[in-house]
Amino acid sequence: MIYYWLHLFYIFIGSKFFWKPVDLTSNLTRKRRVNILDCETLRYMNNSKYTNYMDFIRFEIMFRSQLFNNSVKKGMFAVLGSQKIIYKKPLKRWSTFSITLSLEGWDEKWVYHKHTFTQKNQVCAIGYTKAAFWKGKKAQNIDQILKNSGVTLNEMNPSANVLKLFETDYELLKETEEAT
Numbered sequence: 001m002i003y004y005w006l007h008l009f010y011i012f013i014g015s016k017f018f019w020k021p022v023d024l025t026s027n028l029t030r031k032r033r034v035n036i037l038d039c040e041t042l043r044y045m046n047n048s049k050y051t052n053y054m055d056f057i058r059f060e061i062m063f064r065s066q067l068f069n070n071s072v073k074k075g076m077f078a079v080l081g082s083q084k085i086i087y088k089k090p091l092k093r094w095s096t097f098s099i100t101l102s103l104e105g106w107d108e109k110w111v112y113h114k115h116t117f118t119q120k121n122q123v124c125a126i127g128y129t130k131a132a133f134w135k136g137k138k139a140q141n142i143d144q145i146l147k148n149s150g151v152t153l154n155e156m157n158p159s160a161n162v163l164k165l166f167e168t169d170y171e172l173l174k175e176t177e178e179a180t
Contacts, residue, residue, distance in 0.1 A: 003037060007056055015063035022064045024151050029100040030057055034091050044090040051083065054115045054127050057101045066149040076133040076140055081110060082169045085127040091119060104128070105158030106146065109139045112158040112166075130166050 022028055032053060040046040062068050062078070071078065091097050097119040104112040115127040132139045143155075 004052055004055075007052075008059060011056060011060045012063055015060060019064055021066075022061060024061065024065045024067060024146065024149055025103050025153060025156070027100055027102050028057060028061050028064075029098055030060070031096055031098050033096050034093055036093060039093045043093055045093075047085070047087070050085055050087075050117065050125055050127060053099050053117075054083070054129060057099055057115065058113065058129070058131070061101055067145070070145055070148040071133045071140075074135075076135040076145075079132050079134050079139075081130040081132055082166050083127060083129045084165050085125060087125045089119070089122060089124040091117070091124055095119060097124060103156065104162050105156040106142050107158070108141060108143065111142050111146075112162050114162075128162060128165055 034045045036042065038045045038049040058078075062071070097117055100116045100118070102114045102116070104114050106112065109132050110130045111132070113129045113131070115129070116123060117125040117127075132142065133145055134140065
């Protein structure tokens with residue numbers, strides 16, 4: 001957990017003082033290396049580390065754009081509503097890989113991202129996230145936050161496949177609550 005917080009601090013400092021600002025609607029790609037602390041059985045990257053790298057690149061785009069000033073600095077906080085990961089090929093210890101964050105779209109409440117893990121021009125995993133900004137126990141209007149952060153598109157609807165990934169989330173929660 002210390003590594004996670006140190007890495008977030010590194011991203012924050014780099015974003016504020018060393019790296020160029022980015023547009024929220026453009027793709028952001030980062031090259032990474034699977035280190036020994038990322039591995040289970042000291043061989044392949046652990047499944048939980050994929051979500052860490054997904055967090056890191058989402059935070060980086062937030063810090064490097066105007067999103068941080070128009071959300072966190074105004075008392076809002078980012079919340080993940082759901083995430084899905086599809087694994088195709090394991091990432092070996094010490095190997096390099098790239099992760100690309102793509103904006104898939106948004107609606108009134110949620111913003112949807114795709115995180116593509118690639119190695120040697122092959123897709124190793126794809127992760128999808130659904131996130132919102134909350135303030136005072138209420139989700140904020142994502143359209144207004146994005147407009148204040150410099151997004152010029154009036155709308156960008158997520159594809160039907162992306163929406164389908166998340167459509168049964170609340171039904172599954174309700175089933176589980178009823179079963180307990």
